[in-house]
Amino acid sequence: DAMVIQNPRYQVTQFGKPVTLSCSQTLNHNVMYWYQQKSSQAPKLLFHYYDKDFNNEADTPDNFQSRRPNTSFCFLDIRSPGLGDAAMYLCATSRDLVGLSNQPQHFGDGTRLSIL
C-alpha cells in the first residue's frame, strides 16, 4: 500500500543535542509537510516542500530546518532542541498544493519527540 512512513516512532534526545526526524512516501506526491502537534492543540504547520521548493512558515523558529533530497524523503532537523520542542511531529503529503487541487493530505503516524 502506498503510504507515508515516519521514523523513528519515538525519539528521545538531550537538551541542545541535534536531532533528525525522517519521513518517506511511496505516493509520489509533489508536496511534503511537517507539522508540530502538542497535546490538545491543533497541528501547527512548520514548513512544506513543493517539489524542491522550500516554504517556511513565518512563525517557525530558526531552530527547525528541513531537507528534501529527493521526491520520496524529507527530513526535519532540530538544531538545538529545547524543552518546549517536545511534541508529536507529523509528516504529511499531498499530490498538489492545497488550494489548487482540493486534495486531502496523507499523514504518517508521527514521531513523538521527548527532550531530557
Added chain:
Amino acid sequence: DQQVKQNSPSLSVQEGRISILNCDYTNSMFDYFLWYKKYPAEGPTFLISISSIKDKNEDGRFTVFLNKSAKHLSLHIVPSQPGDSAVYFCAASFAGGYQKVTFGTGTKLQVIP
C-alpha cells in the same frame, strides 16, 4: 488566533445513536473543509470533505453539513459504532495558490457499546 474552533473537547455517544461533531470558523474566505480522524498512536486520516459551493456531502455513515452564513460545519455519524471512537479534527483551507490548511484542536469521540 484560532480560525477554526472545535469547542467540545470530548463527546460520548451510545452505540447505534447519532454522533454530531461541531466546528466553527471565523474566516469567511475559507472555501474547502475537511474532517480527519485520528486513532491513538496513528496519524490523522482523511474522512470526508466539502466545498463551500455545497451545503452537504455524504459518504456512507458520514455526512458533513456546511452553514456558510453561520460559519459552521458539522459531522454526523449515523449509526455510531465503537470503532468510530477517535479524535476528529476539522480543517479548512482557501482556494487559489498555496494556502495552508488550518486545523481545529480536535474532539475526542467515545462510542459506548
